[in-house]
Amino acid sequence: MENKLVISNSPHIQTPLTVKRIMLDVIIALSPAAIFSIYLFGLGAFIIITVSIISSVFFEWLLTKYFLKKPSTISDLSAVVTGLLLAMNVPSNLPIWMLLVGTFVAIGIGKISFGGLGQNIFNPAIMARVFMLISFPVAMTSWPIPLKDRMHYIDVHTGATPLGIIKEGVKNGETISHLMHQIPSNSQLFYGIMGGSLGEMAAILLILGGIYLLIRKVITWHIPVSILVTVALFTGILWLINPDKYANPLFHLLTGGLMLGSIFMATDYVTSPMTPKGQIIFGVSIGLLTVLIRVWGAYPEGVSFAILIMNAFVPLINRYTRPKVFGTNKKINKNG
Amino acid sequence: MQLKTFPKGGVHPPEYKLTADKPLKILPVPKQLVIPIQQQLGRPGEILVKKKDKVKVGQLIVKATGFVSANIHSPVSGTVTKIDKVIDASGYKVDAIVIKVDDEQVWEENIDRSEDIKRDITLTSEQIIKKVEEMGIVGLGGATFPSHVKLSIPPGKKCELLIINGVECEPFLTSDHRLMLEKTEQILIGTKILMKALKVDKAVIGIEANKPDAIEKMLKFTENYPEISVQPLKVKYPQGGEKQLIKAITGREVPSGGLPIDVGVVVHNVGTTYAVYEAVQKNKPLFERVVTITGPSVKQPGNYIAKIGTPISALIEAAGGLPEDTAKIIAGGPMMGKALKNTDVPITKGTSGILILPRSMAYRREVQPCIRCARCVNACPQGLEPYLLMSVAQKQIWDIAEQHNVMDCIECGSCSYICPSSRPLLDYIRFGKRTVGAIIRERKQKSKK
Numbered sequence: 001m002e003n004k005l006v007i008s009n010s011p012h013i014q015t016p017l018t019v020k021r022i023m024l025d026v027i028i029a030l031s032p033a034a035i036f037s038i039y040l041f042g043l044g045a046f047i048i049i050t051v052s053i054i055s056s057v058f059f060e061w062l063l064t065k066y067f068l069k070k071p072s073t074i075s076d077l078s079a080v081v082t083g084l085l086l087a088m089n090v091p092s093n094l095p096i097w098m099l100l101v102g103t104f105v106a107i108g109i110g111k112i113s114f115g116g117l118g119q120n121i122f123n124p125a126i127m128a129r130v131f132m133l134i135s136f137p138v139a140m141t142s143w144p145i146p147l148k149d150r151m152h153y154i155d156v157h158t159g160a161t162p163l164g165i166i167k168e169g170v171k172n173g174e175t176i177s178h179l180m181h182q183i184p185s186n187s188q189l190f191y192g193i194m195g196g197s198l199g200e201m202a203a204i205l206l207i208l209g210g211i212y213l214l215i216r217k218v219i220t221w222h223i224p225v226s227i228l229v230t231v232a233l234f235t236g237i238l239w240l241i242n243p244d245k246y247a248n249p250l251f252h253l254l255t256g257g258l259m260l261g262s263i264f265m266a267t268d269y270v271t272s273p274m275t276p277k278g279q280i281i282f283g284v285s286i287g288l289l290t291v292l293i294r295v296w297g298a299y300p301e302g303v304s305f306a307i308l309i310m311n312a313f314v315p316l317i318n319r320y321t322r323p324k325v326f327g328t329n330k331k332i333n334k335n336g
Numbered sequence: 337m338q339l340k341t342f343p344k345g346g347v348h349p350p351e352y353k354l355t356a357d358k359p360l361k362i363l364p365v366p367k368q369l370v371i372p373i374q375q376q377l378g379r380p381g382e383i384l385v386k387k388k389d390k391v392k393v394g395q396l397i398v399k400a401t402g403f404v405s406a407n408i409h410s411p412v413s414g415t416v417t418k419i420d421k422v423i424d425a426s427g428y429k430v431d432a433i434v435i436k437v438d439d440e441q442v443w444e445e446n447i448d449r450s451e452d453i454k455r456d457i458t459l460t461s462e463q464i465i466k467k468v469e470e471m472g473i474v475g476l477g478g479a480t481f482p483s484h485v486k487l488s489i490p491p492g493k494k495c496e497l498l499i500i501n502g503v504e505c506e507p508f509l510t511s512d513h514r515l516m517l518e519k520t521e522q523i524l525i526g527t528k529i530l531m532k533a534l535k536v537d538k539a540v541i542g543i544e545a546n547k548p549d550a551i552e553k554m555l556k557f558t559e560n561y562p563e564i565s566v567q568p569l570k571v572k573y574p575q576g577g578e579k580q581l582i583k584a585i586t587g588r589e590v591p592s593g594g595l596p597i598d599v600g601v602v603v604h605n606v607g608t609t610y611a612v613y614e615a616v617q618k619n620k621p622l623f624e625r626v627v628t629i630t631g632p633s634v635k636q637p638g639n640y641i642a643k644i645g646t647p648i649s650a651l652i653e654a655a656g657g658l659p660e661d662t663a664k665i666i667a668g669g670p671m672m673g674k675a676l677k678n679t680d681v682p683i684t685k686g687t688s689g690i691l692i693l694p695r696s697m698a699y700r701r702e703v704q705p706c707i708r709c710a711r712c713v714n715a716c717p718q719g720l721e722p723y724l725l726m727s728v729a730q731k732q733i734w735d736i737a738e739q740h741n742v743m744d745c746i747e748c749g750s751c752s753y754i755c756p757s758s759r760p761l762l763d764y765i766r767f768g769k770r771t772v773g774a775i776i777r778e779r780k781q782k783s784k785k
Contacts, residue, residue, distance in 0.1 A: 004663070005662075005663070005664060005665060005675070005676065005677060005678065006663050006664040006675065006698045006699065007427075007664075007675045007676075007677065008664075008675055008700065009675075009760075009762065009763050009766070010668075010670075010671060010672050010673055010674065010675075010747075010749050010762070011670060011671045011672070011749030011750075011752050011753045011762065012664065012666055012670040012671070012673065012675070012691075012693060012697075012698075013349055013350075013507065013670040013671070013697065013753060014700065014701060014752075014753060014755075014758060015347075015349075015753055015754050015755075015756065017754075017756045018701065018756050018757075018758070019704055019707055019756050019757055021756070022707075022709070022756055073705075076704065078707075116705060117704075117705045117707060118705040118706045118707045118708060118757075119705070269707045269708050269709040269710070270707055270708050273710075274708065274710040274713045274721070275710070275713060275714075322721065323344070323713060323716070323719040323720075323721070324344075324719050325592060325718065325719040325720060325741045325744055326344070326579060326583075326589060326590075326592070326717065326718040326719045326744065327579065327589045327590050327591045327592040327593075327594065327718075327744070328591070328592045328719075328741070328744075
């Protein structure tokens with residue numbers, strides 16, 4: 001008996017929650033929106049999601065083995081999450097070779113080059129998306145029209161996103177109320193019937209996924225809520241000042257991947273701050289930057305850039321939002 | 337009643353209180369006891385007996401050396417067969433007195449062995465503290481700090497409140513729970529004795545809400561003790577930690593590096609309080625304690641009153657023997673307890689429970705990279721950043737570890753428990769604490785010279 005007893009330090013029990021389980025929860029939370037995108041865009045969406053996940057996992061396996069020379073990490077499912085997220089960020093008619101470049105950038109440059117899971121500064125999927133947006137500007141912004149040409153992949157009818165229509169229209173001197181006739185109604189936006197990338201669609205399904213993640217305690221409310229509230233307030237003020245020039249806050253909340261970004265991308269553990277206070281600073285900053293880029297920037301859409309920019313500030317935010325160490329408050333409250 | 341708790345950090349491990357409804361039973365005295373001469377935090381005592389000496393139940397056999405040390409008394413009558421080195425629960429070799437137990441038990445005459453509850457407190461404050469010291473009472477919650485030291489308020493300080501710790505936040509353990517149910521009034525009298533020693537007129541008993549029967553019973557009995565109140569607490573580990581308990585009940589924060597008395601509070605565990613009752617009212621030294629024997633595969637888990645020096649194998653036997661799938665034996669609870677090398681290890685004053693874990697629970701999962709999920713930061717009740725402390729301890733950057741308050745770690749294990757990557761956070765933080773502690777001591781010594 002004596003030699004068989006296990007000796008180790010306390011604690012002797014562990015939470016059942018593992019990295020793999022957390023990643024699985026993210027995949028579960030994203031599934032309704034992913035399946036809905038296949039309903040909307042048909043074959044193209046299916047090809048994009050499948051290729052993106054498989055290639056991400058393949059690059060992770062390949063680079064971990066031959067570049068990092070570490071044991072394989074594909075079983076932690078983090079590469080599946082990256083692949084799925086990237087798929088949700090591109091149009092359904094994107095050529096496969098561009099998608100492969102994207103997944104290679106996400107896994108290879110975004111993640112492995114920093115040393116693998118947990119070491120990267122930028123969210124790999126967002127980094128790849130921005131890389132692709134700059135490298136393939138036309139392919140990345142030609143959006144298939146939902147529910148049309150669902151049996152086709154590349155040769156589909158395309159149109160602009162609602163945000164693109166507004167941006168272009170305002171630039172040409174048209175009023176918002178006039179432009180609103182050209183874009184889907186708010187309820188259509190809410191249910192996701194609009195032009196855009198796979199994951200920009202159904203706000204309601206993304207919110208459901210977010211609620212699932214909150215219930216499973218995978219994420220906390222701080223980042224998504226602070227982003228969404230900031231965007232709503234900022235665009236609300238602009239809208240009140242001049243409703244002819246600026247779109248209403250609900251429109252901003254429901255378009256341009258804001259839900260996907262705030263619930264699934266900005267909440268990435270590795271690239272977001274540690275404490276609730278830091279997370280709120282992070283979220284508010286992303287919200288402000290998103291609106292600034294959308295309204296005054298060159299791109300119609302700003303969430304990805306905003307998250308990427310704020311990723312770079314995470315170490316700084318962490319530094320200034322450390323938790324208060326117990327018993328170091330100089331004023332000891334004697335009266336409770 | 338409003339449930340209180342400490343505001344920052346903490347975890348909710350499964351409770352596994354398998355023995356909550358198992359009444360206290362007296363463990364049969366084994367044929368031989370092995371009594372380590374150091375069972376408290378502080379200096380080891382001086383051995384008063386030698387080989388072949390006859391001892392009685394309650395006879396002083398190890399005398400305290402200095403203020404922070406404790407007397408040890410023989411739990412049985414018998415013959416000292418040898419004085420030997422044994423491995424205790426900490427895994428280190430210590431001197432121990434081995435006593436062969438006689439068939440007939442002869443007690444020291446002045447010990448009151450009746451079951452009557454003695455309510456009148458006749459001793460003065462100073463006499464109580466002296467009695468507590470004489471009877472070898474140490475903190476029975478697990479830290480084993482000599483109790484008379486806690487009762488001696490340093491000059492310039494004033495105690496305003498006594499807190500009795502009935503939290504028992506460690507999963508599996510139920511020894512304090514059973515004591516509160518079965519020795520309710522004795523604990524209240526013990527509380528009055530401690531209040532008299534500390535010269536305070538208020539005491540609060542803190543009990544977590546997962547022991548509603550104990551809360552109810554205490555509430556009923558405190559009707560006759562108006563100066564003692566009961567405070568139910570929200571279940572959260574590590575609420576039994578002194579600093580967290582004081583924060584939960586009073587809102588006061590013990591300063592970093594300070595003691596509870598710095599905020600006018602003294603905390604004693606319910607087990608200790610019961611031992612104080614027995615010592616002061618019954619003249620009985622601390623030579624036995626309640627030990628929970630438990631584990632998922634243990635056949636008859638239970639709560640036993642066991643003599644100090646009893647090998648844990650005797651306890652395991654009483655619980656139906658060692659289960660087939662045993663892979664780990666722990667002295668204490670699963671969060672802060674110590675893994676034992678074998679079953680010869682004796683029960684000491686600090687053994688609150690013996691936990692037997694099956695193979696399926698005995699091993700840690702494989703370590704994975706930190707994903708910076710911040711669960712450890714949010715779980716730390718001391719407001720530390722465990723992931724950061726682990727990383728600086730790995731790199732041995734001790735000045736940063738000190739800057740980030742590594743010495744404030746209470747080693748509760750919440751960080752390691754909650755980590756989804758199964759990282760050995762506390763192992764490295766302990767390493768950091770030990771090293772930084774040595775560096776600080778060295779610095780102090782240098783500045784003295």
